[in-house]
Amino acid sequence: MNVHIEKAQAILRANDKGGYTVPTARLYPFQWNWDSAFVAMGWQTFDEPAAWREVESLLEGQWDDGMLPHIVFHTASDQYFPGPDVWGTHHAPPTSGITQPPVLASAVARLIAKAHDKDLAEAKAAAIYPRLLANHRWWSRARDPHQTGLVAVLHPWETGMDNSPAWDTAFARVPTQTTTVVKRRDTSHVDAGHRPHDIDYQRFIHLVDCYREAGWDPARMWKAAPFKVADVSINAILARAEADLLGLAVSYGTAAEQAEIAQRAAQMKQAIATLWQPKLGLFGSHDLIADAPIEVATSAGFLPLYADAADAAQVASMGATLDRWRAQVRVLVPSTPPESPVFEPLRYWRGPVWAVVNWMIADGFARAGDAVRAQQILAATRSAIEQAGFGENFDPLSGVAGGGGTFSWTAAIYLLLT
Numbered sequence: 001m002n003v004h005i006e007k008a009q010a011i012l013r014a015n016d017k018g019g020y021t022v023p024t025a026r027l028y029p030f031q032w033n034w035d036s037a038f039v040a041m042g043w044q045t046f047d048e049p050a051a052w053r054e055v056e057s058l059l060e061g062q063w064d065d066g067m068l069p070h071i072v073f074h075t076a077s078d079q080y081f082p083g084p085d086v087w088g089t090h091h092a093p094p095t096s097g098i099t100q101p102p103v104l105a106s107a108v109a110r111l112i113a114k115a116h117d118k119d120l121a122e123a124k125a126a127a128i129y130p131r132l133l134a135n136h137r138w139w140s141r142a143r144d145p146h147q148t149g150l151v152a153v154l155h156p157w158e159t160g161m162d163n164s165p166a167w168d169t170a171f172a173r174v175p176t177q178t179t180t181v182v183k184r185r186d187t188s189h190v191d192a193g194h195r196p197h198d199i200d201y202q203r204f205i206h207l208v209d210c211y212r213e214a215g216w217d218p219a220r221m222w223k224a225a226p227f228k229v230a231d232v233s234i235n236a237i238l239a240r241a242e243a244d245l246l247g248l249a250v251s252y253g254t255a256a257e258q259a260e261i262a263q264r265a266a267q268m269k270q271a272i273a274t275l276w277q278p279k280l281g282l283f284g285s286h287d288l289i290a291d292a293p294i295e296v297a298t299s300a301g302f303l304p305l306y307a308d309a310a311d312a313a314q315v316a317s318m319g320a321t322l323d324r325w326r327a328q329v330r331v332l333v334p335s336t337p338p339e340s341p342v343f344e345p346l347r348y349w350r351g352p353v354w355a356v357v358n359w360m361i362a363d364g365f366a367r368a369g370d371a372v373r374a375q376q377i378l379a380a381t382r383s384a385i386e387q388a389g390f391g392e393n394f395d396p397l398s399g400v401a402g403g404g405g406t407f408s409w410t411a412a413i414y415l416l417l418t
């Protein structure tokens, strides 16, 4: 077996805390939502029961209204801020009160499609399907209350792309005052230069305070939100997840549920088309508070490919954008391209390459019939990992690994690539 596969498997085993996998020790000592969806797919390549356990343990955090929190605090740890005391959500097990990109239905669809143990997959999927449906209904009801076809995030952490330059203008409107004392732990685990700034944390926590005071009630949060963005990546990921959920509904749901999901999926695809930004040669997010498009190029802008939501001209234009970025970097796909004035090669979502995003973009180019660019991205991802190890992310200019080390989702993606 290739030594890197052995290492990737060892990382998942080491980060497995007994039924759930932490993203990495110390920096992220709990279960994270979209991390776990990718990690479950990685587990499946060598331990199928572990893949299902990963999904089920994440669903232990699901709220009665269908919301799937971004963190499930299965055990206590003083290594992370903000912990359960700051969130104050009163769920058992304790959870955060916001969500993260809804990759889970797509992960479950893949676990079924690739299952070796079909009986296990059938039994698990039948039990999990209603939970996924409840989650997608929550997105539509709580985060698209006016039924526009685009869901909104109320916190940058929900996008998973915490300090993306796409949020700069909208996030600058969020006050910096907090009622919680901000005691960062992340910068004692990794280089502060790879992390968001302190001022960002003031705003991150202002939002947590604001929503906690709204009792974590979706309608009150929606009203109170000083940050409300229709994020292109969340919408693309959810549109793809709806299509994948429709496949599950054919086996496990009713005809009425199939119709409901198909209707939402179609409406989302149409709405994503309105996010096209010809000047960027990419899709972009929409700031709902300013009611303005966010004209900032980031790797998220390729993700409508992953939802089959781009037309042929858009696919060609995104191909040209990718080629231009490729000429500027050693490793594709930078989260923010070097040509951007706010590019920082190692600061979290302001430049670094993320294996999970690459995997989705490559899948998108392949679906659009562009196997060449899909392969370029996959090859870049594989060789970055083989050369620099299983870092949280990679400097697109030097290829050096950044953020936390021995990272579960990087390991999982490597396993999917080989």
Ligand code: DGY
Binding pocket: 070, 081, 157, 160, 162, 186
């Ligand atoms: C963090 O703590 O950096 C996370 O991205 C928030 O979920």
